[in-house]
Amino acid sequence: MDRVIRIHNVSKSFGGIRALDSVSLEVSRGEVVGLIGPNGSGKTTLLSILRGIIRPDSGRAEILGVDVRRAGADRIARLGVASIYQFPRVIRDLSVAENVALAIAGYLDDPQYAELLAIEYLKEVGLGGKALERAGRLNRYETRLMEIARAMAMRPRILLFDELLSGLSESEQWLVRETIETYLAQSGATMIWVEHAIGFLVESVDRLVVLNAGSIIADGEPRRVIMDERVRKAYLGV
Amino acid sequence: MAVALDLGALASLIFFSALYAPIYVAISLGFNILFSSTRIINIAYGDLVMIGAYMAYWLYTLYSIPPMASVLVAIALGSSIGFLLYITIFRRILRLRSIPAIEEQSIISTFGLSMAIQGVAAYIWSPAAVSYTYLDVGIRFSGLLVPINLLVIMAVGVILAIAIYVLLYRSYLGIALRGAIQSPQLAEDIGLDIDRVYMIATVIAVSLPIAVGAVISMRAQISPFMGVEYLVIALIVTALGGLGNPLGSLFGALLYSIMDSLVSYILPPGLKLFYLYMLFLAVLLARPTGIMGKTYVVR
Numbered sequence: 001m002d003r004v005i006r007i008h009n010v011s012k013s014f015g016g017i018r019a020l021d022s023v024s025l026e027v028s029r030g031e032v033v034g035l036i037g038p039n040g041s042g043k044t045t046l047l048s049i050l051r052g053i054i055r056p057d058s059g060r061a062e063i064l065g066v067d068v069r070r071a072g073a074d075r076i077a078r079l080g081v082a083s084i085y086q087f088p089r090v091i092r093d094l095s096v097a098e099n100v101a102l103a104i105a106g107y108l109d110d111p112q113y114a115e116l117l118a119i120e121y122l123k124e125v126g127l128g129g130k131a132l133e134r135a136g137r138l139n140r141y142e143t144r145l146m147e148i149a150r151a152m153a154m155r156p157r158i159l160l161f162d163e164l165l166s167g168l169s170e171s172e173q174w175l176v177r178e179t180i181e182t183y184l185a186q187s188g189a190t191m192i193w194v195e196h197a198i199g200f201l202v203e204s205v206d207r208l209v210v211l212n213a214g215s216i217i218a219d220g221e222p223r224r225v226i227m228d229e230r231v232r233k234a235y236l237g238v
Numbered sequence: 239m240a241v242a243l244d245l246g247a248l249a250s251l252i253f254f255s256a257l258y259a260p261i262y263v264a265i266s267l268g269f270n271i272l273f274s275s276t277r278i279i280n281i282a283y284g285d286l287v288m289i290g291a292y293m294a295y296w297l298y299t300l301y302s303i304p305p306m307a308s309v310l311v312a313i314a315l316g317s318s319i320g321f322l323l324y325i326t327i328f329r330r331i332l333r334l335r336s337i338p339a340i341e342e343q344s345i346i347s348t349f350g351l352s353m354a355i356q357g358v359a360a361y362i363w364s365p366a367a368v369s370y371t372y373l374d375v376g377i378r379f380s381g382l383l384v385p386i387n388l389l390v391i392m393a394v395g396v397i398l399a400i401a402i403y404v405l406l407y408r409s410y411l412g413i414a415l416r417g418a419i420q421s422p423q424l425a426e427d428i429g430l431d432i433d434r435v436y437m438i439a440t441v442i443a444v445s446l447p448i449a450v451g452a453v454i455s456m457r458a459q460i461s462p463f464m465g466v467e468y469l470v471i472a473l474i475v476t477a478l479g480g481l482g483n484p485l486g487s488l489f490g491a492l493l494y495s496i497m498d499s500l501v502s503y504i505l506p507p508g509l510k511l512f513y514l515y516m517l518f519l520a521v522l523l524a525r526p527t528g529i530m531g532k533t534y535v536v537r
Contacts, residue, residue, distance in 0.1 A: 051427070053423075072426065073423070073426045073427050074425075074426040074427075074429055074430060074431060074432050074433075077426070077427055077428055077429030078429040078431075082428075083427055089421060089423075089424045089427070090424075091416070091417045091420045091421055091424065091425075092420065093416065093420060094413060094416065094417065094420075098413050101410075101413070102413060102414060102417050102425070102428055102430065103428040103429065105410065105414060105429070105430055114410070150428060154428060154429060
């Protein structure tokens with residue numbers, strides 16, 4: 001199987017704190033990987049390295065065959081990597097449709113068509129009715145849906161989602177999860193999904209990876225991983 | 239009677255100052271767009287106005303090319319200078335990727351650039367001021383004699399401001415630029431070619447002051463050192479109108495031109511700059527992002 005993400009012996013420190021310690025991970029095309037771990041275990045650092053936002057101190061990370069050290073965040077995005085961050089990112093003064101249309105700029109040089117296409121993506125996530133509103137007026141749930149539509153609009157080959165569900169009610173989490181699962185089934189995209197809601201991940205992902213203190217302590221079939229003694233001790237405290 | 243006369247004089251002062259408002263909008267837009275999108279503080283901004291003024295002066299005195307036509311030449315020249323400035327200086331500064339470092343380095347670099355431009359200009363054209371007359375005849379407007387060249391300056395200011403408005407708010411490039419202004423990191427993260435967006439912002443921010451210089455040359459004393467005044471105007475109008483808010487420049491320019499006329503009327507000419515600097519400081523202290531400024535998460 002094609003490996004679309006290859007991380008080999010990657011380490012990263014911030015000051016005296018070792019955020020990642022010789023982490024190695026490979027992800028195959030179409031695989032949906034859940035990444036869990038206690039706060040400060042290095043999950044966001046790992047995603048940030050894959051996004052090209054921060055550089056590893058040592059080791060090598062490749063995404064879609066490109067060394068992340070040599071590519072900026074914009075180039076990685078144009079390769080087909082869409083990200084959603086822990087804290088919603090929205091260009092508040094643009095309309096909801098314009099926010100999504102921006103993501104289409106990478107491959108379509110037709111503003112009017114891009115905006116129409118953006119509205120179609122918004123309809124897919126149930127936000128068609130808000131397309132012309134200012135994005136700054138959306139609530140958190142709607143903002144998350146807009147971010148999902150924006151990620152879809154990039155026609156991504158890889159999705160990197162970081163605590164997408166935090167701050168949402170349980171019913172909203174279910175709706176978001178359903179939207180993502182439908183999209184993944186249709187697109188065949190690869191995904192790394194960082195989330196604290198382990199119950200959701202166990203149901204949604206093919207594989208679960210557990211980070212603790214900057215190292216991977218478990219990796220495999222989700223139900224087996226959450227029963228792993230080291231995981232229960234490190235992550236669940238039992 | 240004396241009060242009525244004074245009010246009349248004040249009203250005409252405000253009227254004449256308001257005619258300059260559109261060109262002040264155009265001046266501040268270039269500064270605002272570059273700073274808001276890249277955090278580059280271009281201290282050589284006023285010197286670009288000077289380059290435009292000299293260009294129009296020479297085109298008119300040597301080839302009888304009217305200043306309005308020089309505006310088009312200015313935009314072409316500005317685009318080339320903007321491109322060169324971007325690839326030689328600004329792009330390198332932006333690679334620092336830290337707002338304080340970008341601001342600090344841009345101030346130092348463009349201060350040096352400003353000195354160099356002024357030095358070269360003084361060497362080539364001599365430090366003495368020059369001027370020329372073009373359309374320097376008045377037409378009656380509500381009892382006031384308004385110079386035609388002042389109306390032309392106002393009209394060009396309106397056209398430039400509308401062109402920038404259309405670019406920012408009605409085009410895809412504008413959406414990308416506004417996106418980059420509000421959140422460079424997000425713009426990068428969704429795959430926008432941020433390098434290209436910054437280059438375009440630089441080209442706009444260099445073309446505008448050169449175009450403004452070409453048109454205001456009709457009513458200015460043109461000298462290698464004239465740029466300082468326009469840098470100060472750009473700073474004050476941008477601070478009043480609000481950083482990160484191109485539309486705020488309209489408000490800032492109107493406020494500046496009215497304050498300018500009031501201060502000219504009330505205070506001795508020698509204290510005018512002092513008063514305006516105080517106004518500038520007061521705005522920055524009370525509201526660092528400007529009266530209509532917006533606080534964005536950047537980088």
